[in-house]
Amino acid sequence: MLTKVIFASCLVFWINYFAVILAEDPNMTRALELMSEVPLIDGHNDLPWQFRKKFNNELNKVDLHTLETTHTNIPKIKQGRLGAQFWSAYVPCETQDKDAVRQTLEQIDVVHRMCQKYPETFMFATSSKDIMDAFSMNKTASLIGVEGGHSIDSSLGTLRMMYQLGVRYLTLTHSCNTPWADNWLVDTGSEPSQHNGLSPFGKQLIVEMNRLGMLIDLAHVTVTVMNQVLDMSEAPVIFSHSSAYSICPHKRNVPDDVLRRVNETRGIVMVNFYNDYVTCSKTAKLKDVADHFDHIKKVAGASIIGFGGDYDGVTRVPEGLEDVSKVPGLVAELLRRGWTDEEVKAALGNNLLRVLAEVEKVRDSLKAKTPDDVPIPYDEVKNPCRTSIGYANTGDLHSLSTLVILLAAALQACVTA
Template identity: 30%
Template structure:
């Protein structure tokens, strides 16, 4: 079983610290490294472009473009990695033992509502986009925005444009109202790349059962994340808590729709025994001990692969 992980924040760390490297043998400040991905023979890792609100250019396109440049210059230049733009790229990774690198955008503030900027993202290889981080921007309110607003007129236009371009819409950070706006407007499946179940942990970033079922009904997938405070209220999470959320998703009809979205490099404290990709073997063993082999394989990679085969362009 070769894992698919639908979210990490390596690019954000590379953007903030020029001294960091993604090269083999490097670790330290990075959770996800080339060596760890290749060491576990990972099938696919999604790299999110996340711009910290602490930056003075937070709402600018510049750091977005810088992050994408880092993706090309520091990530893709490593041996054994291939940029995933199409199903053909995915098939090559599966058949040749390569690790796929999917590029996503976590927060569209820097696009400033311009469809031309969205088209540019697509040309540069972005294949998934979340309109907000936790705050509000021109497109929508995020999950932590107190007013809890929905999509703006520009945000609605972006939903339609993403559908037309073939960019997957990620609802993980949206407010609940914006979530339902997207669910109603999108003619394509939607995903939550890194969110857990609110029924088990009542955090604003988690999804209600109705939201989860809406994603499944759209044909989308949900990535169980390793953020401790999204796993249990006290934040002291163990691997068992990760399994509990997986099991809850499956109880809602998600056996074909659950995947993994770790959020490595986006967290500063960890699930016990799950601090970087090199420790994923422990999670896999726990899954095999609790779930069937078939279900374990689906969550580990099968569901994500099947989703991408249905929703990426052929070439």
């Protein structure tokens, strides 16, 4: 009798065991395996802005282990296997010509302090090597991207200082024109073009970003700016949080001809999860985001794709991608759709690591080049909050320097054409 009981118990155990095995999603299992081999690198997360809005950057009032009013906290980061994150140092366009630089510096500071407060989770990072070092220690590499050219107040010196503080990309515009670049709203017709893309100073800025080794982020700019930068940048560019225009014809997304140019110039488009950019409606599902991945791969190859969730910067995210913990489900969906292991690993992090390494290589090749110290013409930035100190008798020199910059850009375009 005892033998029969033992046999029956064993039978029940093995039936339950195999039921669990069969119930497991092999694609999710493989997704998690791949995410243990290559870091998931996300191009854009606005958690620092939530610190500003909810707590006025008083991190002593925040516990990221228990914070539940955001898309992002430490348990969600761990569950989502987030290997590296570009945290957005964003301040609104209303700060332009006012206190944009101060507020941006405070956002940079809050990212540094977040890493200092939670050293067991975050490691501040500024390079491709740092990302892999953090990954080897099971920490989330934390990089900074400044979202919006208004944050530098048309100053190359400010750009350089932000780089020294760890900023590794600048989104050229947000949702307003700067004195040197047009933003995406120009393409909607709701705002006039002020520069036909980039002004002469805007082109100086691109050259200086190449010299510094700062990623040029083309999310939020017009198609004209996209093409101008692709023509002149010596380094690959990124779209930190943009999707495919052919799937959702929103002007924040990237048209197919630009996708192909990103492939030709070895850049990356990091897919945004905001419903309005995914389906051009208020609702979306995980599969709709995967459609953008599929389309970009079909048009320009898996080598230009990345993840750019835009968590904590948007109000609507897809069903199945409610917060940062859910991203492995998207990776599993790509595998379910026939993506190879190598394609998935490219999108997870290898593409961004390659782009960042190539930007660093261009920087190193330009070490002998001196910093550009020619300021934007005062007439282009004159406003009641700005003084003209230092501008006396520099107009002729600036015009000559600008001419040299434009001639160099024209020659570069001819070489690459």
